[in-house]
Amino acid sequence: MPRRQLVHLLGIVILSVLASVMTVVWGNEPLLGLDLQGGVSVRLVATEPATEEMLDQTVSIIRDRVDGLGVAEPEISRTETGVLVSLPGVDDQERALSLVGTTAELRFRPVCAVTTTARVETAASGSWSGAYAMCSDVGSGVVVPAVGSDGYTDPEDDLADHFVVLGLRGDDSGQRYLLGPSVLTGEAIADANPLFIDYQWQVGLDLHQGRVGVDGFNEVAARCYMGDPSCPRIGGSANGRLAIVLDGQVVTAPSIRAPEFRHDAILISGGFEKAEADDVSLSLRYGALPVELEPENTRVVSATIGEDSLRAGVVAGLVGLLLVAVFIVSYYRILGLVALFSLAISGALLWAIVAHLGTQSGLALTLAGVTGMIVAVGVSVDSNVVYFEHLKEDVRDGRTARSSVDRAFPIAFSTIVKADLASLIGAGLLWALTVGAVRGFALYLGLATILDLVATYFFMGPMVRLLATTRWFAEHPKRFGLPASGAVPVRRAGTSAEVGA
Amino acid sequence: MKTLAALYRGESPVDFPSLWRPAATASLVAVLLGLLSFTVLGLNLGLDFEGGTSYEVRAPDASVADVRELMADLGAPEARIQLVDDDLVLVRSDVQDPARAAEIRDGLTAGLGPVVAFEQVGPTWGDEVTDKAVTALIVFFIVVAMYIAVRLEWKMAVGGLVAVAHDIVLSVGVYSVFRFEITPATVIAFLTIMGYSLYDTIVVYDKVREIVGRLGATERYTYPELMNLALNRVAMRSINTSVTSAIPVLSMLLVGSVIMGAATLREFAVALLVGIVVGSYSSLFLASSLVSVLKEREERWSLIGTKVRGRTADGATTGTRTIERSDAVGTETRATPRRAPGGGPAKRRPTMTAPASGGVPPRPRKKKR
Numbered sequence: 001m002p003r004r005q006l007v008h009l010l011g012i013v014i015l016s017v018l019a020s021v022m023t024v025v026w027g028n029e030p031l032l033g034l035d036l037q038g039g040v041s042v043r044l045v046a047t048e049p050a051t052e053e054m055l056d057q058t059v060s061i062i063r064d065r066v067d068g069l070g071v072a073e074p075e076i077s078r079t080e081t082g083v084l085v086s087l088p089g090v091d092d093q094e095r096a097l098s099l100v101g102t103t104a105e106l107r108f109r110p111v112c113a114v115t116t117t118a119r120v121e122t123a124a125s126g127s128w129s130g131a132y133a134m135c136s137d138v139g140s141g142v143v144v145p146a147v148g149s150d151g152y153t154d155p156e157d158d159l160a161d162h163f164v165v166l167g168l169r170g171d172d173s174g175q176r177y178l179l180g181p182s183v184l185t186g187e188a189i190a191d192a193n194p195l196f197i198d199y200q201w202q203v204g205l206d207l208h209q210g211r212v213g214v215d216g217f218n219e220v221a222a223r224c225y226m227g228d229p230s231c232p233r234i235g236g237s238a239n240g241r242l243a244i245v246l247d248g249q250v251v252t253a254p255s256i257r258a259p260e261f262r263h264d265a266i267l268i269s270g271g272f273e274k275a276e277a278d279d280v281s282l283s284l285r286y287g288a289l290p291v292e293l294e295p296e297n298t299r300v301v302s303a304t305i306g307e308d309s310l311r312a313g314v315v316a317g318l319v320g321l322l323l324v325a326v327f328i329v330s331y332y333r334i335l336g337l338v339a340l341f342s343l344a345i346s347g348a349l350l351w352a353i354v355a356h357l358g359t360q361s362g363l364a365l366t367l368a369g370v371t372g373m374i375v376a377v378g379v380s381v382d383s384n385v386v387y388f389e390h391l392k393e394d395v396r397d398g399r400t401a402r403s404s405v406d407r408a409f410p411i412a413f414s415t416i417v418k419a420d421l422a423s424l425i426g427a428g429l430l431w432a433l434t435v436g437a438v439r440g441f442a443l444y445l446g447l448a449t450i451l452d453l454v455a456t457y458f459f460m461g462p463m464v465r466l467l468a469t470t471r472w473f474a475e476h477p478k479r480f481g482l483p484a485s486g487a488v489p490v491r492r493a494g495t496s497a498e499v500g501a
Numbered sequence: 502m503k504t505l506a507a508l509y510r511g512e513s514p515v516d517f518p519s520l521w522r523p524a525a526t527a528s529l530v531a532v533l534l535g536l537l538s539f540t541v542l543g544l545n546l547g548l549d550f551e552g553g554t555s556y557e558v559r560a561p562d563a564s565v566a567d568v569r570e571l572m573a574d575l576g577a578p579e580a581r582i583q584l585v586d587d588d589l590v591l592v593r594s595d596v597q598d599p600a601r602a603a604e605i606r607d608g609l610t611a612g613l614g615p616v617v618a619f620e621q622v623g624p625t626w627g628d629e630v631t632d633k634a635v636t637a638l639i640v641f642f643i644v645v646a647m648y649i650a651v652r653l654e655w656k657m658a659v660g661g662l663v664a665v666a667h668d669i670v671l672s673v674g675v676y677s678v679f680r681f682e683i684t685p686a687t688v689i690a691f692l693t694i695m696g697y698s699l700y701d702t703i704v705v706y707d708k709v710r711e712i713v714g715r716l717g718a719t720e721r722y723t724y725p726e727l728m729n730l731a732l733n734r735v736a737m738r739s740i741n742t743s744v745t746s747a748i749p750v751l752s753m754l755l756v757g758s759v760i761m762g763a764a765t766l767r768e769f770a771v772a773l774l775v776g777i778v779v780g781s782y783s784s785l786f787l788a789s790s791l792v793s794v795l796k797e798r799e800e801r802w803s804l805i806g807t808k809v810r811g812r813t814a815d816g817a818t819t820g821t822r823t824i825e826r827s828d829a830v831g832t833e834t835r836a837t838p839r840r841a842p843g844g845g846p847a848k849r850r851p852t853m854t855a856p857a858s859g860g861v862p863p864r865p866r867k868k869k870r
Contacts, residue, residue: 295599296623316756320749378746389738396511415707419700426696433637441689
């Protein structure tokens, strides 16, 4: 028993125990996919060809919306033609579907006030009547904006012709913007681009010509520049501010520094970082969602169905494992036990990896993944079978059990590597070339195959060699599922010669 | 059973080459039937490939007639209705429009019970998935062929791919004949079958290569004879692996689907079971015979073949000669001279001039470390 082997053996055992312990200590748990814990998944397809940039923008907007739902691990990703939204474990499925599907409107709203205190008022009506909505109407109590329990207007009350209270995007300092009714929509915008002017990043805005465009804009701009009651001066500033609102959040709220603008010469400056300027101009350019999306594929799985599937998968896996254990131990005896330990080691490592991926990277374990792992059990056991059968064959060929152990392992391992590599190639291709469930399956099959190689090389091989050094092994080959003949070469030689003669 | 016991003891009880012809005929017939069914009956494509909507409604007391009436009221009389596990109703319709699908969903919730699972699939989704799967399949075949050609040899790549293709055609054929529904899970199952089949074939080929490498140089055996030895030696492993692979799948079928009622698992398990059985069969009978036929055409092996057949021409043996264990061992370690004069089991080959080896087994190696 060379020292290296012993090191391998101890190393892998310690590693898998450590991995299991750390998984428990860190509280890593596999993240269950939609089909195992229930939830909503929608595949949206753009109604017209969309660029990658547009789809990326769509993804980040949907992510913002979904964040409010309290889903632990929302998966929102770009596909070739649209967006895939997967919300495992979401409680309010109806709301999730409507949030993802609707396309919100970009609105220009005058800023009436900016406060940090929450004014919680229920039974409210934010509607108003008259030519221009006067901010003073809110102060005097004529109009009361609808506000939810958190002090902001709820998404369903965020109506174009109502006063609303909204927060600034990406700002959690608790600032609240009391905003007047919408005066212009995103339709007015022709283009928006980040520009580097006067040593700072700004956003250049182009508007369309006409009423829904620069004319409409200038009408508001004039009032804000003057500090008209419909767009008052706030906090001692010289001009009123006009907020650009998207998806219930203020994107930016610049002061209006001129009474009239040319349609292609509007600059928004606000000490932006480059990323912020990019972000703002993307929002302005594309409005709510840069592309119109249509649900192509909707799946809703209730939590109970998901749990049932999970339970069925787990029970089936355990029963299968138990039967495999019975079979392998009754066939290979002590070598069978080695095979089971080897399986346990690759199982422990797989569990640790799955749990880690689930907790750290949000990679969900789906029913397809579970089946991939059940399938991998067969492949893992096979590595042992290949070696043990080789061992038996060598012993029958007249070698002693001990010498067979040393000789058979490299040959068997090379077979295992060849076959496992083919499996890995398959898994890799599936991962790269397919979508959805097949990918999950490929990932877990590939992982299990690699771990099988690891467990075979570092545990099963050295373990059998360790056993082979014992007297017990030489004296009782039957207990190891090996034929007796090879272990007693002298007698066999005698009988063989008689036959030959 | 007797054969199994002999296999377990490591004898070579099966004359594989004599089975190749019947096996090839059977496979050909099966493949043709599969293809015929595929072209005539086609496949029973599931929701994900055809587009449409499905609802699973929890409604313990509902009857199919009730549900049909309700669906007709909702404007979808063509819906297929199925009762699952006493308290679940599965409703399928062709409705592809998301808005209509949502309407029907609300109608079902109001009139029947809570909709526990809902799926709506647009018409193009299936095509996309199929395209991807076909691309993946083609690339898979090319890459794997190259892999086998490099690691083993190109004739084995041909044999391996024919075996894999055979298994896929048969599995798809079973789905076509029995009208099982093709779902994404089924596609995964087919891919797994390919994996199994290939894995099995490579293990068999590696054994063949090992045996040919050891005994081929003696030029005393034809390629099919060497192949026969390799197959007999690898057969027990194939059986064991099939059993250990089939056990979890069987448990998936019985425990997962019959007892606990998870439909996805059931379909998956059926396809896998077919694949495991067919995969082991094809690597032992098809993949090997094809390589054997290809190798026999090589000059070297055809020469050896004629020579050996010439020797046995007096008709002492029919079929494949079995390579005795002592022969298989004897030539292996050429360095040690241990040919017992006049010994060796020459009984089955009376015409051979010099028996290969005596019955003396290799000396047990001293333990070095």
